[in-house]
Amino acid sequence: MLIQRLLTSDKGGMVMLALLALLAIVVPTLNLVVPVESAWHLSSYTVTLLGKFLCYALLALSLDLIWGYCGILSLGHGAFFTLGGYCMGMYLMRQIGTRGTYGNAELPDFMVFLNWQELPWYWYGFSSFPFAMLMVVVVPALLAFVFGWLAFRSRVTGVYLSIITQALTFALLLAFFRNEMGFGGNNGLTDFKEILGFPLAHDGVRIVLFLTSIFALASAYIACRFIVTSRFGRVITAIRDAESRTRFCGYAVESYKLWLFVFSAMLAGIAGALFVPQVGIINPSEFSPLNSIEQVVWVAVGGRGTLFGAVTGAFAVNYSKTWLTSVYPEAWLFALGALFVLVTLFLPQGIVGLAKKLMTKVKTPKAESEAAAKGVKA
Numbered sequence: 001m002l003i004q005r006l007l008t009s010d011k012g013g014m015v016m017l018a019l020l021a022l023l024a025i026v027v028p029t030l031n032l033v034v035p036v037e038s039a040w041h042l043s044s045y046t047v048t049l050l051g052k053f054l055c056y057a058l059l060a061l062s063l064d065l066i067w068g069y070c071g072i073l074s075l076g077h078g079a080f081f082t083l084g085g086y087c088m089g090m091y092l093m094r095q096i097g098t099r100g101t102y103g104n105a106e107l108p109d110f111m112v113f114l115n116w117q118e119l120p121w122y123w124y125g126f127s128s129f130p131f132a133m134l135m136v137v138v139v140p141a142l143l144a145f146v147f148g149w150l151a152f153r154s155r156v157t158g159v160y161l162s163i164i165t166q167a168l169t170f171a172l173l174l175a176f177f178r179n180e181m182g183f184g185g186n187n188g189l190t191d192f193k194e195i196l197g198f199p200l201a202h203d204g205v206r207i208v209l210f211l212t213s214i215f216a217l218a219s220a221y222i223a224c225r226f227i228v229t230s231r232f233g234r235v236i237t238a239i240r241d242a243e244s245r246t247r248f249c250g251y252a253v254e255s256y257k258l259w260l261f262v263f264s265a266m267l268a269g270i271a272g273a274l275f276v277p278q279v280g281i282i283n284p285s286e287f288s289p290l291n292s293i294e295q296v297v298w299v300a301v302g303g304r305g306t307l308f309g310a311v312t313g314a315f316a317v318n319y320s321k322t323w324l325t326s327v328y329p330e331a332w333l334f335a336l337g338a339l340f341v342l343v344t345l346f347l348p349q350g351i352v353g354l355a356k357k358l359m360t361k362v363k364t365p366k367a368e369s370e371a372a373a374k375g376v377k378a
Contacts, residue, residue: 012308012352013225017218023050024214028207047206048278053318054213055275058220060298060314061307062267065224067296068305069233070260071240073158076165077268078292079172080140084269085282086176087139089189090123091132092200092277096193109191110184120182129196136273137266144265145258152254152261157243166289173287188283195277206278213274217311220267224307227260236260297340303350312351 027050030042059081066072093108102112106119125131147168151161179185198205227233238246239253247253276282285291294317302313317339325332347354 010225010308012306013221016308016311017221020214020218024211027210031207032203044203044206047203047210049322051206051210051213051278052275053315054210054217055271055278056295056298056318057311057314058213058217058271058274059268059295060302060310061217061220061224062264062271063295064299064302064304064307064310065227065267066260066264067299068307068310069228069240070236070257071157071243072257072261073162073296074165074261074264074292075162075289075296076167076169076292077264077295078289079165079169079287080144080265080268081272081275082172082282082284082286083140083143084136084272085276085286086183086189086272087126087132087135087269088273088276089192089282090126091129092192092195093189094123094127095195096191099193100191108184108189110187111182114179116182123182133273136269140265140269140272141262144262148258148261152257155254166292169287169292170289173284173289176284176287184283186284188281188285189276190281190283192277192280200277200280209274209278213278216270216274220270221307221311224267227263228307232256294336297336297343299350300340301343301347301350303352306350306352309350309352316351 027042027047030040031044031047034041059077062080063074063077066074096108098105100109100112102109104112107116111119126135147165151164156164175181176183176188177186183189192200194200195205198208200206228237235246235251236256239251239256243253272282272286298313298317299310300313301317302311303309317336320335321332324335343350349356
Protein backbone atom coordinates (compact mmCIF):
# COMPACT_ATOMS: atom_id res chain seq x y z
CA MET A 1 0.00 0.00 0.00
CA LEU A 2 2.85 2.38 0.82
CA ILE A 3 4.54 1.79 -2.53
CA GLN A 4 1.21 2.23 -4.34
CA ARG A 5 0.61 5.53 -2.53
CA LEU A 6 4.11 6.77 -3.38
CA LEU A 7 3.78 5.97 -7.07
CA THR A 8 0.15 7.01 -7.60
CA SER A 9 1.11 10.45 -8.94
CA ASP A 10 4.42 9.29 -10.38
CA LYS A 11 3.63 7.88 -13.81
CA GLY A 12 7.23 8.17 -14.97
CA GLY A 13 8.43 6.19 -11.97
CA MET A 14 5.82 3.50 -12.55
CA VAL A 15 6.92 3.15 -16.17
CA MET A 16 10.55 2.94 -15.10
CA LEU A 17 9.87 0.24 -12.50
CA ALA A 18 7.79 -1.69 -15.02
CA LEU A 19 10.68 -1.58 -17.50
CA LEU A 20 13.08 -2.79 -14.80
CA ALA A 21 10.73 -5.69 -14.05
CA LEU A 22 10.61 -6.50 -17.76
CA LEU A 23 14.42 -6.44 -17.95
CA ALA A 24 14.59 -8.78 -14.95
CA ILE A 25 12.56 -11.33 -16.91
CA VAL A 26 13.77 -10.86 -20.47
CA VAL A 27 17.54 -10.56 -19.97
CA PRO A 28 18.04 -13.80 -17.94
CA THR A 29 15.78 -15.67 -20.35
CA LEU A 30 17.63 -14.53 -23.46
CA ASN A 31 21.02 -15.16 -21.86
CA LEU A 32 20.52 -18.48 -20.08
CA VAL A 33 17.60 -20.17 -21.87
CA VAL A 34 17.93 -19.14 -25.52
CA PRO A 35 20.66 -21.18 -27.31
CA VAL A 36 23.91 -19.43 -28.18
CA GLU A 37 23.46 -20.06 -31.89
CA SER A 38 20.08 -18.30 -31.87
CA ALA A 39 19.77 -14.72 -33.13
CA TRP A 40 17.78 -13.93 -29.96
CA HIS A 41 20.57 -14.98 -27.62
CA LEU A 42 21.88 -12.20 -25.38
CA SER A 43 25.63 -12.36 -24.88
CA SER A 44 27.36 -12.17 -21.49
CA TYR A 45 29.03 -8.97 -22.68
CA THR A 46 25.62 -7.32 -23.17
CA VAL A 47 24.46 -8.51 -19.74
CA THR A 48 27.57 -6.98 -18.17
CA LEU A 49 27.05 -3.76 -20.12
CA LEU A 50 23.44 -3.48 -18.97
CA GLY A 51 24.54 -4.21 -15.40
CA LYS A 52 27.07 -1.38 -15.63
CA PHE A 53 24.36 0.98 -16.89
CA LEU A 54 22.17 0.02 -13.92
CA CYS A 55 24.98 0.89 -11.52
CA TYR A 56 25.45 4.23 -13.25
CA ALA A 57 21.69 4.82 -13.02
CA LEU A 58 21.81 4.24 -9.26
CA LEU A 59 24.71 6.69 -9.02
CA ALA A 60 22.76 9.28 -11.05
CA LEU A 61 19.74 8.76 -8.80
CA SER A 62 21.84 9.49 -5.71
CA LEU A 63 23.12 12.70 -7.31
CA ASP A 64 19.67 13.87 -8.39
CA LEU A 65 18.42 13.43 -4.84
CA ILE A 66 20.78 16.12 -3.52
CA TRP A 67 21.04 18.32 -6.60
CA GLY A 68 17.51 18.19 -7.97
CA TYR A 69 15.72 18.43 -4.63
CA CYS A 70 18.14 20.21 -2.28
CA GLY A 71 20.24 22.26 -4.68
CA ILE A 72 23.55 20.66 -3.62
CA LEU A 73 25.57 20.38 -6.83
CA SER A 74 28.32 17.88 -6.07
CA LEU A 75 31.11 17.71 -8.64
CA GLY A 76 32.84 14.98 -6.68
CA HIS A 77 30.11 12.40 -6.17
CA GLY A 78 32.25 9.84 -7.99
CA ALA A 79 34.42 9.71 -4.85
CA PHE A 80 31.69 7.90 -2.90
CA PHE A 81 31.02 5.58 -5.83
CA THR A 82 34.72 4.68 -6.05
CA LEU A 83 35.15 4.17 -2.31
CA GLY A 84 32.26 1.71 -2.34
CA GLY A 85 33.91 0.00 -5.30
CA TYR A 86 37.24 -0.27 -3.47
CA CYS A 87 35.54 -1.85 -0.45
CA MET A 88 34.05 -4.52 -2.71
CA GLY A 89 37.37 -4.88 -4.56
CA MET A 90 39.23 -5.47 -1.29
CA TYR A 91 36.83 -8.29 -0.42
CA LEU A 92 37.22 -9.85 -3.87
CA MET A 93 41.02 -9.60 -3.63
CA ARG A 94 40.99 -11.46 -0.31
CA GLN A 95 39.01 -14.26 -1.97
CA ILE A 96 41.80 -14.96 -4.49
CA GLY A 97 44.04 -16.62 -1.88
CA THR A 98 46.75 -18.87 -3.31
CA ARG A 99 45.34 -18.61 -6.84
CA GLY A 100 47.19 -15.35 -7.43
CA THR A 101 50.33 -15.08 -9.54
CA TYR A 102 52.59 -15.31 -6.47
CA GLY A 103 50.48 -17.84 -4.59
CA ASN A 104 50.47 -15.87 -1.33
CA ALA A 105 47.44 -16.75 0.79
CA GLU A 106 47.55 -13.50 2.80
CA LEU A 107 48.89 -10.76 0.54
CA PRO A 108 47.41 -9.68 -2.81
CA ASP A 109 49.78 -9.92 -5.77
CA PHE A 110 50.53 -6.20 -5.91
CA MET A 111 51.66 -6.22 -2.27
CA VAL A 112 53.97 -9.17 -2.89
CA PHE A 113 55.40 -7.38 -5.93
CA LEU A 114 56.04 -4.26 -3.84
CA ASN A 115 57.70 -6.33 -1.07
CA TRP A 116 55.06 -5.73 1.57
CA GLN A 117 55.71 -8.02 4.52
CA GLU A 118 52.28 -8.03 6.12
CA LEU A 119 48.71 -7.07 5.40
CA PRO A 120 47.87 -3.45 6.37
CA TRP A 121 45.51 -3.08 9.34
CA TYR A 122 42.79 -1.47 7.21
CA TRP A 123 42.56 -4.64 5.12
CA TYR A 124 41.60 -6.71 8.17
CA GLY A 125 38.03 -7.96 8.09
CA PHE A 126 37.63 -7.73 4.32
CA SER A 127 37.82 -11.50 3.99
CA SER A 128 34.30 -11.43 5.48
CA PHE A 129 31.48 -10.59 3.07
CA PRO A 130 29.16 -9.03 5.72
CA PHE A 131 31.99 -6.80 6.98
CA ALA A 132 32.86 -5.72 3.42
CA MET A 133 29.21 -4.90 2.67
CA LEU A 134 29.00 -2.89 5.87
CA MET A 135 32.08 -0.91 4.82
CA VAL A 136 30.53 -0.28 1.40
CA VAL A 137 28.03 2.06 3.06
CA VAL A 138 29.98 3.09 6.18
CA VAL A 139 33.12 4.40 4.42
CA PRO A 140 31.30 6.70 1.92
CA ALA A 141 28.87 7.75 4.66
CA LEU A 142 31.71 8.62 7.05
CA LEU A 143 33.51 10.71 4.43
CA ALA A 144 30.25 12.44 3.48
CA PHE A 145 29.46 13.14 7.13
CA VAL A 146 32.85 14.69 7.91
CA PHE A 147 32.97 16.69 4.68
CA GLY A 148 29.31 17.74 4.89
CA TRP A 149 29.50 18.71 8.55
CA LEU A 150 32.47 20.98 7.89
CA ALA A 151 31.05 22.47 4.68
CA PHE A 152 27.41 22.96 5.71
CA ARG A 153 28.34 24.19 9.18
CA SER A 154 30.47 26.85 7.49
CA ARG A 155 27.50 27.60 5.19
CA VAL A 156 29.47 26.90 2.04
CA THR A 157 26.98 26.79 -0.83
CA GLY A 158 26.65 27.18 -4.57
CA VAL A 159 29.67 27.13 -6.83
CA TYR A 160 32.06 27.20 -3.86
CA LEU A 161 30.67 23.91 -2.57
CA SER A 162 30.88 22.40 -6.06
CA ILE A 163 34.55 23.37 -6.35
CA ILE A 164 35.36 21.92 -2.92
CA THR A 165 33.70 18.59 -3.78
CA GLN A 166 35.75 18.49 -6.97
CA ALA A 167 38.91 19.19 -4.97
CA LEU A 168 37.99 16.35 -2.61
CA THR A 169 37.76 13.74 -5.35
CA PHE A 170 40.95 15.02 -7.00
CA ALA A 171 42.80 14.71 -3.68
CA LEU A 172 41.59 11.12 -3.36
CA LEU A 173 42.70 10.46 -6.95
CA LEU A 174 46.25 11.58 -6.12
CA ALA A 175 46.29 9.63 -2.86
CA PHE A 176 45.09 6.34 -4.33
CA PHE A 177 47.62 6.57 -7.16
CA ARG A 178 50.40 6.18 -4.58
CA ASN A 179 51.68 2.63 -4.07
CA GLU A 180 52.26 3.36 -0.37
CA MET A 181 48.51 3.63 0.19
CA GLY A 182 48.12 -0.11 -0.25
CA PHE A 183 45.34 -0.06 -2.83
CA GLY A 184 47.23 -1.19 -5.92
CA GLY A 185 48.47 2.19 -7.10
CA ASN A 186 47.58 3.20 -10.65
CA ASN A 187 46.66 -0.41 -11.55
CA GLY A 188 44.08 -0.63 -8.80
CA LEU A 189 42.45 -3.93 -7.87
CA THR A 190 41.67 -6.59 -10.47
CA ASP A 191 42.02 -10.29 -11.41
CA PHE A 192 39.03 -11.19 -9.24
CA LYS A 193 38.09 -14.88 -9.12
CA GLU A 194 34.87 -15.40 -7.19
CA ILE A 195 32.25 -13.91 -4.92
CA LEU A 196 30.75 -15.91 -2.05
CA GLY A 197 32.45 -18.98 -3.49
CA PHE A 198 30.90 -18.62 -6.95
CA PRO A 199 33.08 -17.89 -10.02
CA LEU A 200 32.53 -14.41 -11.42
CA ALA A 201 33.05 -15.62 -14.99
CA HIS A 202 30.01 -17.94 -14.78
CA ASP A 203 26.94 -16.74 -16.70
CA GLY A 204 24.65 -17.55 -13.78
CA VAL A 205 26.69 -15.34 -11.44
CA ARG A 206 26.59 -12.48 -13.95
CA ILE A 207 22.80 -12.78 -14.10
CA VAL A 208 22.54 -12.75 -10.29
CA LEU A 209 24.65 -9.59 -10.16
CA PHE A 210 22.48 -8.07 -12.89
CA LEU A 211 19.29 -8.88 -10.98
CA THR A 212 20.81 -7.56 -7.76
CA SER A 213 21.56 -4.28 -9.57
CA ILE A 214 17.94 -4.06 -10.71
CA PHE A 215 16.69 -4.72 -7.19
CA ALA A 216 19.07 -2.11 -5.74
CA LEU A 217 18.00 0.52 -8.27
CA ALA A 218 14.28 -0.15 -7.77
CA SER A 219 14.62 -0.14 -3.96
CA ALA A 220 16.69 3.05 -4.01
CA TYR A 221 14.14 4.74 -6.27
CA ILE A 222 11.27 3.87 -3.92
CA ALA A 223 13.31 5.06 -0.91
CA CYS A 224 14.15 8.34 -2.65
CA ARG A 225 10.54 8.79 -3.70
CA PHE A 226 9.46 8.26 -0.09
CA ILE A 227 11.94 10.91 1.06
CA VAL A 228 10.98 13.60 -1.45
CA THR A 229 7.22 13.15 -0.92
CA SER A 230 7.47 13.24 2.87
CA ARG A 231 7.52 16.27 5.19
CA PHE A 232 11.31 15.98 5.14
CA GLY A 233 11.20 16.23 1.36
CA ARG A 234 9.14 19.42 1.49
CA VAL A 235 11.71 20.96 3.80
CA ILE A 236 14.68 20.10 1.58
CA THR A 237 12.81 21.48 -1.43
CA ALA A 238 12.25 24.67 0.52
CA ILE A 239 15.98 24.76 1.27
CA ARG A 240 16.68 24.48 -2.46
CA ASP A 241 14.31 27.32 -3.32
CA ALA A 242 14.96 29.67 -0.40
CA GLU A 243 17.60 28.48 2.05
CA SER A 244 17.76 31.68 4.12
CA ARG A 245 13.99 31.89 4.49
CA THR A 246 13.82 28.23 5.54
CA ARG A 247 16.50 28.86 8.17
CA PHE A 248 14.60 31.90 9.48
CA CYS A 249 11.50 29.73 9.81
CA GLY A 250 13.36 27.74 12.47
CA TYR A 251 14.51 24.67 10.54
CA ALA A 252 17.99 23.28 11.15
CA VAL A 253 19.01 23.63 7.50
CA GLU A 254 22.51 22.24 8.02
CA SER A 255 21.17 19.04 9.62
CA TYR A 256 18.72 18.42 6.79
CA LYS A 257 21.41 18.93 4.15
CA LEU A 258 23.90 16.76 6.03
CA TRP A 259 21.46 13.87 6.45
CA LEU A 260 20.52 13.91 2.78
CA PHE A 261 24.15 14.21 1.67
CA VAL A 262 25.16 11.18 3.76
CA PHE A 263 22.25 9.09 2.48
CA SER A 264 23.12 10.01 -1.11
CA ALA A 265 26.75 8.98 -0.51
CA MET A 266 25.58 5.60 0.79
CA LEU A 267 23.57 5.00 -2.39
CA ALA A 268 26.61 5.95 -4.48
CA GLY A 269 28.75 3.51 -2.48
CA ILE A 270 26.28 0.67 -3.15
CA ALA A 271 26.38 1.52 -6.86
CA GLY A 272 30.19 1.27 -6.80
CA ALA A 273 30.10 -2.05 -4.98
CA LEU A 274 27.77 -3.55 -7.60
CA PHE A 275 29.85 -2.06 -10.42
CA VAL A 276 33.17 -3.72 -9.49
CA PRO A 277 32.33 -7.45 -9.72
CA GLN A 278 30.53 -6.90 -13.02
CA VAL A 279 33.28 -4.85 -14.66
CA GLY A 280 36.15 -6.74 -13.02
CA ILE A 281 38.38 -3.84 -11.99
CA ILE A 282 38.54 -0.73 -9.82
CA ASN A 283 41.36 1.80 -10.06
CA PRO A 284 42.01 5.45 -9.11
CA SER A 285 40.85 6.74 -12.51
CA GLU A 286 37.28 6.37 -11.19
CA PHE A 287 38.09 9.28 -8.85
CA SER A 288 38.70 11.51 -11.85
CA PRO A 289 36.82 14.84 -11.57
CA LEU A 290 35.84 14.39 -15.22
CA ASN A 291 33.82 11.32 -14.24
CA SER A 292 31.93 13.29 -11.61
CA ILE A 293 31.20 16.07 -14.11
CA GLU A 294 29.93 13.45 -16.54
CA GLN A 295 27.54 12.20 -13.86
CA VAL A 296 26.10 15.69 -13.59
CA VAL A 297 25.52 15.61 -17.36
CA TRP A 298 23.54 12.36 -16.97
CA VAL A 299 21.17 14.02 -14.51
CA ALA A 300 20.88 17.23 -16.54
CA VAL A 301 20.15 15.35 -19.76
CA GLY A 302 17.49 13.16 -18.14
CA GLY A 303 15.89 15.96 -16.13
CA ARG A 304 16.92 16.86 -12.61
CA GLY A 305 14.41 16.93 -9.82
CA THR A 306 12.45 13.98 -11.19
CA LEU A 307 14.45 10.92 -10.00
CA PHE A 308 13.40 8.76 -12.94
CA GLY A 309 14.82 11.41 -15.26
CA ALA A 310 18.26 10.79 -13.76
CA VAL A 311 17.92 7.09 -14.50
CA THR A 312 16.83 7.88 -18.07
CA GLY A 313 19.76 10.23 -18.57
CA ALA A 314 22.28 7.70 -17.24
CA PHE A 315 21.09 5.05 -19.69
CA ALA A 316 20.82 7.45 -22.63
CA VAL A 317 24.23 9.10 -22.22
CA ASN A 318 26.12 5.90 -21.44
CA TYR A 319 24.56 4.03 -24.34
CA SER A 320 25.56 6.93 -26.61
CA LYS A 321 29.06 6.85 -25.12
CA THR A 322 29.39 3.11 -25.74
CA TRP A 323 28.33 3.49 -29.36
CA LEU A 324 30.28 6.67 -30.09
CA THR A 325 33.55 5.53 -28.50
CA SER A 326 33.48 2.42 -30.65
CA VAL A 327 32.88 4.40 -33.86
CA TYR A 328 34.56 7.77 -33.19
CA PRO A 329 36.59 7.35 -29.97
CA GLU A 330 38.30 10.74 -30.21
CA ALA A 331 34.99 12.60 -30.61
CA TRP A 332 33.30 11.51 -27.37
CA LEU A 333 34.47 14.35 -25.09
CA PHE A 334 33.48 16.95 -27.67
CA ALA A 335 30.08 15.33 -28.03
CA LEU A 336 29.63 15.26 -24.25
CA GLY A 337 30.47 18.96 -23.94
CA ALA A 338 28.17 19.89 -26.81
CA LEU A 339 25.38 17.78 -25.30
CA PHE A 340 25.64 19.56 -21.96
CA VAL A 341 25.61 23.00 -23.58
CA LEU A 342 22.63 22.17 -25.78
CA VAL A 343 20.64 20.71 -22.90
CA THR A 344 21.40 23.72 -20.71
CA LEU A 345 20.31 26.18 -23.40
CA PHE A 346 17.38 24.43 -25.03
CA LEU A 347 16.27 21.64 -22.66
CA PRO A 348 16.68 22.96 -19.10
CA GLN A 349 14.32 20.24 -17.87
CA GLY A 350 16.01 17.49 -19.86
CA ILE A 351 14.44 14.60 -21.73
CA VAL A 352 11.64 14.29 -19.17
CA GLY A 353 10.73 17.97 -19.55
CA LEU A 354 10.66 17.63 -23.34
CA ALA A 355 8.41 14.57 -23.10
CA LYS A 356 6.01 16.44 -20.80
CA LYS A 357 5.80 19.38 -23.22
CA LEU A 358 5.08 17.07 -26.14
CA MET A 359 2.37 15.25 -24.20
CA THR A 360 0.81 18.58 -23.18
CA LYS A 361 0.70 19.73 -26.82
CA VAL A 362 -0.96 16.47 -27.84
CA LYS A 363 -3.55 16.63 -25.04
CA THR A 364 -4.46 20.31 -25.46
CA PRO A 365 -6.02 20.09 -28.97
CA LYS A 366 -7.85 16.95 -27.92
CA ALA A 367 -9.26 18.64 -24.82
CA GLU A 368 -10.28 21.70 -26.86
CA SER A 369 -12.07 19.57 -29.46
CA GLU A 370 -13.93 17.64 -26.74
CA ALA A 371 -14.99 20.93 -25.10
CA ALA A 372 -16.15 22.28 -28.45
CA ALA A 373 -18.16 19.12 -29.12
CA LYS A 374 -19.85 19.43 -25.76
CA GLY A 375 -20.70 23.08 -26.51
CA VAL A 376 -22.33 22.13 -29.82
CA LYS A 377 -24.44 19.45 -28.14
CA ALA A 378 -25.52 21.90 -25.47
